[in-house]
Amino acid sequence: MRKEIMEYDLDWTLWSMMSNASKLSNSTDKELAYLLKYMPTFSELPALFSAFGEAGTTFFEMAGTYLNNILTARERGKKTAITTFCLSPAILYAMDVVPVTLELLTVMATVMWERGTADYLDFCIEAGFTETSCSSQRGSLGAYLAGLGVDIDFIVNDSPGVCDTNANAFAFTAAYLDKPFFQLNMPSDLTSKRATDYHRKDFKAMINFIEDQTGTKLDQDKLREILEEVKIQEELIGEIEELQMLTPNPSPVEFSFLVYSTRFLFSGSKEGTKGLRVLLEQIRENAAKGISGLSGGVEKSRALFCYIDHYTTDMRFWKMLNKNGVTHLGNILGRSWYEDSPLPQHQGNKDESFSIDTSNMEAMIDTMGAINARMPMIKSIRGPYDNPHMWLDDNLALAKMYNVDFIVYSGTPGCRNTWGMVKLFARDTEKQGYPTHLMYSDAFDDRVESWETTQSRFEEFLQVRRLV
């Protein structure tokens, strides 16, 4: 790692950036332009403020708070846990543990910096990790392996059975840093009684593990409070998803990113609820006016992202969508599986969704376990892609519900799991009449495929398939 990078902790740097960025909303355009000279590679910042006003500010505030929680965990007597976006942070908040979600930190740095997280990605290789491993963890993990972050107390992960590269990153971290490690396992089906029983036992074992680490018992009232907040949040997300079905889609393309990021940051916390309300408010306004959320105001094509988005430098992925008049109808990261949300309602299978029962401790733990078993990836890529309730099922349903024109796969070369089945998936979606574009780039590392190439291939697809 370069010497100058070794001078700064990743979490501190990100906090400093996010919290300062959130204050910029009060500045004049001139002041902002001046400050941007110091952040030349994040030209989308003013756009986030000017176009979205409160939504932009709130998001930066939220990210700042999240990072501040990490930085001050020790002094507030709290434990820190390295974890993954596949695990709902709600249970950690309920148990007073501060989540350090690697993929979130990777995305923050990737979006903001021109160099992305190259130094941290590469440091993982220096530490012995493979260069073919998923970049979504490596992008921030490198910092923690190099000691450029707060001290971590333990590691919790729930991807074994769903994504090896993800699980492996956390197992590696535990071995490298010599920290206690807990893994939830996911069976290949979601809805059988056997699977539900397994989830329950496994989830309870995780709670026991965390209790051992923190030395405090899971508190019933705190858990209830968190779950009630989760319910409010899922209802807000459900309404956003409902509105996105309109033509034109009133939601700005960036908002699906902000929605799932908010949930990853603060599921079950007041901060998250506030963030979601702001987003919903703006989408409602657009909907009432019957206007598209795209910056150009004209919706030319409707795209469903079957996996994740693309995060390199300056939010250029969303810029590209805006430029081409392509609206974003969500991806695997944002979907709500709460029983009243649009997709589970459309699918009509009660076992596939979760309900929220706060009547007693057992019911609440079950609820939390069920939520967790339906987290992004955990829900739909655990089993064969063409099994019921899995990847293909979900996406074909969404494609119909949202009246999509085409489907896009964006991921990372580190993803053995999706690259093991995405060609088959695309074959099936094409057969169903949905043009499907596979992006070969790395969503977190533009050294794999340059953005220019990614963009030209995407736009070529739009042209050739006459989508715009």
Place this chain on the structure above:
Amino acid sequence: MKTTEFIEIAADLDNPYLQKWKAEGKKVVGYTCSYLPDEILHAVDLLPYRLRGINTTSTMIGDTYFGPFICSFPKCVLQLAGEGQYSFLDGAVITPGCDSMRRLDECWRKTGEDYPNSAPDFFHYFGVPHKIVDYSLDWFVDEIRDLINAVEKHFKVKLEEDRLRASITLYNNSRKLTAKLDQLRIQENTILSGSDALAVILAGTALPRETYNMLLEDFLNDVEGSKKESNGKKKIMLLGSVDDSIELMQTIEGERAVIVADNLCFGPRQNVNFVDESEDPIPALAKRYLQQSDCPRMFGLYKERLETVKNRVTEAKIDGVILQNIRFCDLHGSENGLLERDLEAAGIPCLKLEREYGPMVETGRIKMRLDAFMERLDK
């Protein structure tokens, strides 16, 4: 039985004993991973056959279904299946050994739609947990029962408890013999090269177990008196990704080294732990098969694996450890990084090697690294 005969059996997918088995109208079920209890299939007269990807000349079919960032092992297996070379299979069981392997399930099924006779009628997904606790063991017991049900239904057979017990005894005997083989390898001036030992073990994955035990016993009786040839050679332990390439082993051994130990999933490791014959057979099998921590697919057990390797290094007086991984094998690749750090710190020289599964087309690249490593061991 001579080594050459084992080598002949190991060099092909098909062998005379397998042909005879099929000629008698008996069935063969292929599987992908050392976490599947062979005894279950054996007890209902099915031949458990460990799938390999040898002798491919292209991965055109493999690449059609799998994406580009996938391990070449399942691609080669799929290639052979697509070419019809696995047409002798009556069934296949897929296990989530890793993500690349578990997606063989879908890729193979879809290949079956495009290439006639490339996929067997019976397909079963065998879900092995990634950890060893009481409830994951319960899960695994249920998986075994599911497998039994599926097999009984499809092949119209009935698993009898006494037959299962007999199979367990037979496989335990096999394990005793393999343990003997293993002991021969670590003796001073061993008579067995690593590539020969691999051939012996590979043959076992494609033969009826009764036959294999007989052949192996003969072999062990014959070989014990033979001339010792490995005097002065460097003793190597080979770790990492799946490897059934005799050629790779021969390249590593060359003139100057002998591989006396490994922890490969085609190696002897699956033969060292016995199934408890005093217990109920299915839970006993579950324990034996799930409680193998050797593979990094069992997350969070690195320390146990490191200990196993270190003990083996001492016991077998290893001069150097080669840590190889197939490209895109993150599980072994990153574990190799940890092992290199910890073994080097303990004074054990290590060589990390990334490679492809399949025909050896990069001998020069590999040899350059091996030669330099041998020169280091000479110091």
Place this chain on the structure above:
Amino acid sequence: MIITGGCDVGSLTSKGVLIRDNRVIGSEIIKSKVKPQNSADAVMSAVLEKCGLGRDDVHYWIGTGYGRDKIDFVGETLSEIACHGKGAKWLMPKARTVIDIGGQDAKTFKIDENGKVERFITNDKCASGTGRFLEVMARVLGLEMEEMGRLSAQAEFPITFAASCTVWAQADAIKYLNSGYNIEDIAAGINNAMANRVAVLVSTIKAEKEICMTGGVAKNAGVVNALEKLIGQKIRRIRRQDPQLAGAIGAALYAGEKLKQEKPI
């Protein structure tokens, strides 16, 4: 006076060196031919002719490099890592860490006070980060390797290249050229990408002073400068001979030791 020879047949170039009394009396670098034996013969003849010597005047040859097993006139062979270590020590006596970028491999290794290799690491399977990568890219730009270094020093806005795959990077380079980007900026981008890949190896082995670089890429100042920035340490430039000859020099030195009845390595 004893004369020994080193013949290093690499995947891109073949090198021959003759040593007498610890001094290089002749050297030659040629493009490798399809058959290693032909490369070896050609480079040997060229260097002998340069020195006005005949085949019998050389007492012992050692071969190294990819094609070493196919050379019939050498007494024995050694790996290029061993030879580059030995050669680096001769070229720069204080060297403890050697970075060698060959046609197919990038290697970093530590050597002891006798030039013997203590520990080494090499690149993974992929060709990016090797001499081959630079060669392909130089061809796209229509430049010689050394020009790439010189030009990249004049870059104002180096392009960020996708460095993980040679084939993709090549496609990118062509696109940038066609889009009218400055060739200096493209060259600098390529050198930076290359340096990035190699820096990971150098950091992994935890380089110690003095660090030197051998192999043809050592002559590309763009890569060397970028690498220095990335690893935060100075790379000492080899001046005594062409750094591309290090492997052949090491082989010739080992040949000398062999004759003195010293055990090589």
